[in-house]
Amino acid sequence: MKHPLHHMDFIFQTAIGTYPLAAQCEMLVETGYQGLTMSAWSKDLKSIPLIKPKWGLDVGAVYLIYREGLESFVTNIFETIEGCTTIELALHSGDEVTDLDRRTLERLLPICERRGLEIALYPHARYGMQTTSQAVALCEEFKHSRLNIVFNGYHWYANQEKALEQRLDAVWPWLKQVNIAGSRRSPLGWGGLATIEPLDEGEMDNFVLMGSLERRGFDGRVGVLGWESMGGDVYGNLRRSMNAFRSMEQRLAAHPEWAVLTELPY
Structure with a gap:
């Protein structure tokens, strides 16, 4: 199956500046992407409704972080966002999921109902909600149709959650979308945990x-992470990830059995 492939706009926020929105969209179109995820701190959020008509790209989600003190900022995003119906929400009000996080969801979910939005919980390494288990627990607690989960292969790998099949089974009832990245565990990576790299680099086996997702019938969009630490040429990194992803899809279509592993022999 050929999935819609999006890229997070972090890749355009480099160590020396941010690419203009037009350049971002033109690069994504030229390298074959179907859309992007925008960060909530982007200065271009008001331009979201213009992106599809002008460049043919979907804005699949806006990525947003909640920390204590950001209540007004977070609520304003939910109240004003136009042209995008999914908010990927990372929760970080403490060292674990706290009552502040729960009260935030209690406040945001009625806004989602009123404005036709969805929350996709975003487990994030070194944040309060950092594991898929914590995200599943919140979905079970709230039992709300507009509360779902992003399975982020990078953060699953960086956190060393392991048990891939079991974690996907647990997340499956709420799975909204999937994010992936090339990665290797390294103290030089994000948070001292793991690097974020193009899909043709690293030790994480995204194939x-x-x-595993194909066997479960996943047919949603896939997002690719990017970060300024990747270095090099942004356009080149976009193209490398696109080529690697479509190659994985072709191999899976021809040989799905190749992606079923046995236990390590050591």
Whole structure:
């Protein structure tokens, strides 16, 4: 199956500046992407409704972080966002999920009902909600149709949650979309945990992850992470990830059994 492939706009926020929105969209179109995820701190959020008509790209989600003190900022995003119906929400009000996080969801979910939005909980390494287990627990607690989960292969890998098949089974009832990245565990990576790299780099086996998702019938969009630490040429990194992803899809279509692994022999 050929999935819509999006890229997070972090890749355009480099160590020396941010690419203009027009350049971002033109690069994504030229390299074959179907859309992007925008960060909530982007200065271009008001331009979201213009992106599809002008460049043919979907804005699949806006990525947003909640921390204590950001209540007004977070609520304003939910109240004003136009042209995008999914908010990927990372929760970080403490060292674990706290009552502040729960009260935030209690406040935001009625806004979602009123404005036709969805929350996709975003487990994030070194944040309060950092594991898929914590995200699943919140979905079970709230039992709300507009509360879902992003399975982020990078953060699953960086956190060393392991048990891929079991974690995907647990997340499946609420799975909204999937984010992936090339990665290797390293103290030089984000948070001292793992690097964020193009999909043709690193030690994370995204082919196996995609195979596990295909076996479950996942047919949603896939987002690719990017970060200024990747270095190099942004356009080149976009193209490398696109080529690697479509190659994985072709191999899975021809040989789905290749993505079923046995236990390590050591």
